[in-house]
Amino acid sequence: MATPEERLAELGLTLPEVVPPVATYRPAVRSGDHVYVSGQLPFVEGRLPTTGKVGAEVDAQTAQDLAAVCALNAIAAVYAEIGDLSKVVRIVKVGGFVASIPDFTGQPGVINGASELLGKVFGEAGVHARAAVGVAALPLDAPVEVDMIVEVR
Numbered sequence: 001m002a003t004p005e006e007r008l009a010e011l012g013l014t015l016p017e018v019v020p021p022v023a024t025y026r027p028a029v030r031s032g033d034h035v036y037v038s039g040q041l042p043f044v045e046g047r048l049p050t051t052g053k054v055g056a057e058v059d060a061q062t063a064q065d066l067a068a069v070c071a072l073n074a075i076a077a078v079y080a081e082i083g084d085l086s087k088v089v090r091i092v093k094v095g096g097f098v099a100s101i102p103d104f105t106g107q108p109g110v111i112n113g114a115s116e117l118l119g120k121v122f123g124e125a126g127v128h129a130r131a132a133v134g135v136a137a138l139p140l141d142a143p144v145e146v147d148m149i150v151e152v153r
Contacts, residue, residue, distance in 0.1 A: 003085065004085035004088065004121050004122055007121050007122075007123075013072060015076040015079055016072065018080045019040075019041070019043045019073065022139060022140070025038050028078055028081040030082065033151055033153065034092070034149055036149055037074045037078060037148045037149070038077070039095075039145040039146065040070045040073040040077065040145065041070065041139065041140065041142040041144075041145055042066035042069035042070050042073070042143075042144060043069075044069060048140060049066070049069075050143065051140065051141035051142060052141060052143060053099050053101050054098050054099065054100040054101070054104055054110060054144070055101035055104030055106075056101050057143075060104075060106050060110060063113075063144050064109060064111075066113070066142075067096060067110055067144045068113040068114060068116070068117040070144055070145060073146075074147070075118075075121060078152075085121075087152045088122060088125060088151070088152055089125060089151040090122075090125045090150070091118050091125065091126050091127070091128040091148060091149075092128060092148075092149040092151050093129045093131075093148060094111070094118070094128050094130045094131075095130070095133070095147045095148065096111030096114060096131065096144070096145075096146050097133050097135050097144065097145040097146070098133070098144050099134075099135055099137055099142065099143050100143075105134075107132040108132040110132065110144060111132040114146045115128070115130060
């Protein structure tokens with residue numbers, strides 16, 4: 001059975017460097033058997049590839065792709081905290097936030113980008129509880145943000 005790191009490689013993905021916090025917090029904190037991952041923006045090589053509201057400046061498919069980037073950044077934060085993704089027992093919960101126009105209702109579809117990547121990387125252990133919430137704005141005018149709780153051994 002492939003490890004999460006091997007699955008990432010099969011997907012053509014590499015873990016990015018963890019983006020330094022933009023305020024006073026840590027990207028991830030371990031407490032007992034859980035890692036709590038702070039909200040991750042879709043940074044690619046230290047910058048946001050696009051900004052704006054979903055349903056206006058950003059289309060739903062682009063936002064879904066950005067949610068997958070958020071999840072990859074969250075996985076990197078977990079890796080930085082525990083050093084081996086094979087220690088992940090389960091992705092327990094994902095919180096997805098979508099900066100969107102008032103009449104956009106496709107937040108669950110956008111956050112599927114994160115959920116699908118987690119399933120590909122962690123298999124059954126990547127299936128999780130989730131919230132997908134529309135918000136007025138996110139830090140740095142990002143269209144999407146993802147946080148998560150991960151059970152580890």
